Amino acid sequence: MAERSSIPERQVDVLVVGAGPAGLGVAARLAKLGVAPLVLDREPVPGGLPAQCEHPGFGLWVFRRLMPGQEFAARLVERAVRAGVRLETDVTVLEVTPDRTALAVSPSGIVRYRAQALVLATGCRERPRSTRLIPGARPAGVFNTGVVQRLHTFLGLLPGREVVVVGSDDISLVAARTLAQAGCRIAAVVEERPYRQGYLVNEWWSLRSQRIPLRLGHRVLRILGDGRVRGVEVALCDATGTPVANPYEIPCDTVIFSGEFVPEATLVAQAGIPADPRTGGGPLVDQEFQTELAGIFACGNLVHAADPADYALMDGERAALGVWRYLMSPPSGGELVQPVLPGPQVQAVVPQRLRWAGERLDPVRLAVRVEPALRAVRLRAVVAGQPWGWSLAPAAKPHRSVYLWLRPARPRDAPIVVEARGWPIV
Amino acid sequence: MIVSASGSCFTCRGDAVGGMPEAYDYDYLIVGAGVIGCAIARELVRSPVRVGVVEQGWDVAEGASKANSSILHTGFDAKPGTREARLVAEGWWLWQREAPQLGVPILRTGAVMLALDDEQAQELERWRRNATENGVTDVELLTRDRVLALAPAANPAVVSGLLVPRESVTCTFTATVALAEQAAVNGAAFHFGRRVTGIERSPDGFYRVLTDRGPFTARWLIDAAGLWADEIARWAGADGLVITPRKGEFLVLDKSARAKVPRIHLPVPTPISKGILVAPTANGNVLLGPTAEDIDDKRDLSVTASGLQRAREGALRLAPALADEPVIATYAGLRPASPVGDYVIEIHAHDRLVLAAGIRSTGLSSALAVAREVVRGLLEAGEPLASSESPLRPRPRRSWAPGQPRPCTRPELVAADPSYGRVLCLCELVSEGEIREALRAPIPATTLDAIKKRTWATAGRCQGFYCTAAVLQFVSRELRVPLSGLTKSGPGSPVVGPPVESRGRRSHG
């Protein structure tokens, strides 16, 4: 990228890219451990995605009550700054390298940082309409939820007047509610799968209270409109996506493609950090969120998109311990690395490997994505045919992690396979 | 030349020259600001004549010139002896000469035509001869091993290939904008957002060109209206031209795919189409497509499930290794096809009418030559025009063109102007600085699509997830227009809706 010679260099102990819950979580905890990290974020306002959300869906685990995203973000920022974290906004990281440098640009210039440890916490994004290969015209009025949230929170604007939301995970449901309350008419929430992806309480809270219809098993066949969206053609479809009933048109001026998050892994890919296609390109990490490249860590939605903000924060705090340990005693090599593999009905597991420094391992939480959606779920981790941990959940859906704890144990030189059992939700 | 938000032209030349009121607005009025119309305008302003361009869209390159493969063809596969074959060949050389001063990227990647079975392998020899006949003598038959060395992602089933070393990649947006801007700084007046709705002749032979927002008068009419060239020609009194739309659908792959595609991969052509190809883009992506489907509706730019599937399958037949590369965008373009099977370039001296039509699938490559051909015809018709070598004032420099390092990576630029350090579009690394340049250019961007064509803002892998709001806010501030006044592609395409109702804002949560 830019010529190295003319660019000023700065040494830092720990550089964190991204000031969302994950990045702030790492930084605050490290500061308490006596390391003062530098956090860079390209947005003018720190706090990551929650800083763009006004709805009260954040903080239940960490602060023991639900609060608006902006309040949650502000609290995390305040906590970090009070702990001694340096935070710079309006700084875009252009490139990171395997030897832990980061090239960053801001209105005050270009700087290359050299860090002892580098933490990537760049979050995730939704898949746009084009990536989903949705046919039809390409008029104005097609959005992702993230864009709509920003228009709403930062610019005080609605995306349009008559809205169709495509997707029914919790983020989509909340977005429909927020827009309905702000003055939009939500013509429908359309979901391709035959079941709702979000929680039932959320359906009641977000949709039924606003009398918003939910069309399950429906696909968008076509977007209509010249200058601006005029409607969408939808149809009830079978599992292969073939219409089983006559297509019909829902008039609207706005379509929001919601959910289907993918990691914002641009820096990861460019630096050649090994990634996991099963998570959509997030880096492979161990239980302390260290990537395959020594001293480079990754956490939050970058490694599992998109789980609740509290989890991103907790990831960050866990990663901080890893960073701290790395700074105290860089790896000597020779430690045992145990792969964690997805088994039957499991799409992805994070972390993807366990790294044993000594004889013992602290308890490890595995974030598991199932496929297909299951009811009455039993997750099991198995090593060489022997169970090592299990958990139960009433239901698990592919877009949201379910968790499994591994108890402390002695290392074994065989992969861990995580499997899910349950009744498919249809 | 400068178009205000309402679309009226407030710095047109041609109101009065030398204090004498003029009887007409333009010596030459060009209908259509595609690559052909813009190239003709640029060629004409070498002479001291008044040139106007009228365009129904709100920017240049809103027709076929917006949605094509951006390949600079040598003409190796054109039908020998046709005007197309001659003008594509000439156009290629003219672009080599003009591109640097215009700031238009050309990547001389070369193309490899892949024969996937023995039957196709036999065809290659025919295409080699065809190329030689068209003066493209540097083509070369390739063994399977050489094909795989030159095109590592090519289908392993490949039998042999044909290398066309000069086939190149350019950028249709940058090319069309650059031609238009150079025409504009040399005096051409562009009128956007005005659709020609009828054409009248006055008794003294001048044209009165009616538009949905008032008429223009002109001595000559130049029809470069792409798909609608037949309608314009008919109104101008020239019957017989028929233009039909042939749709081509594309998929754009993320930049991760680019390293696998060092060259253009071509299939062995069929009688109806050059076929579905795999090509690098000047901006570092990879293009799959286009399909070729004759349709009825000249406004149907929709992408279809079947079209995208055919484009993908066709491309993956050439390069199966691209199967897992993420798609970031899809689009469709319409070729202005004529049953003649060749370009229709006609100078009707008596009627002072020029047709530059039916320029179906190679017009980007040939544009500079088509413009010269038109001027040659006008000279023959006795028009006192300057030679094609008379100098033009340069187009103002931009800090970036596709394929070049972004300003935000250049310390000296960021130091000189901090707005180059404020990155709005994370995927394409577009800063405020580039967007400001686009807004203040000789042909100013007035829509989000226009900004996208010039800067790539919102055109990367997230397709605007991160930057849409920031770009809107910046443009609104720079142009001092409310957010609700910003459009995607002109009136009728507002990007955002009304303000949040204050009642709603307070009550939730």
Ligand SMILES: Cc1cc2nc3c(=O)[nH]c(=O)nc-3n(C[C@H](O)[C@H](O)[C@H](O)COP(=O)(O)OP(=O)(O)OC[C@H]3O[C@@H](n4cnc5c(N)ncnc54)[C@H](O)[C@@H]3O)c2cc1C
């Ligand atoms: C619409 C919506 C609603 C949601 N609602 C809820 C909810 O109700 N409850 C809940 O718990 N969770 C919710 N979430 C999920 C929650 O926002 C995420 O879990 C959380 O933000 C993840 O934190 P993170 O730190 O991993 O990433 P983010 O919060 O996305 O932070 C990443 C940060 O990295 C920065 N960054 C990225 N690339 C660069 C770069 N190259 N240079 C500099 N900076 C960079 C970004 O600017 C951003 O600030 C919602 C998400 C969305 C999109």
Ligand SMILES: Cc1cc2nc3c(=O)[nH]c(=O)nc-3n(C[C@H](O)[C@H](O)[C@H](O)COP(=O)(O)OP(=O)(O)OC[C@H]3O[C@@H](n4cnc5c(N)ncnc54)[C@H](O)[C@@H]3O)c2cc1C
């Ligand atoms: C799928 C596809 C792939 C292609 N690939 C290549 C390639 O790789 N290389 C190459 O060299 N060429 C390629 N081409 C061909 C190339 O795009 C065309 O030849 C070229 O763009 C034609 O330019 P034009 O100016 O004639 O037409 P257009 O770009 O269509 O311009 C005509 C303009 O006239 C305007 N207009 C029409 N009617 C009116 C009216 N009544 N009033 C006002 N304005 C009007 C339209 O709005 C339009 O902007 C491809 C074309 C397609 C569709």
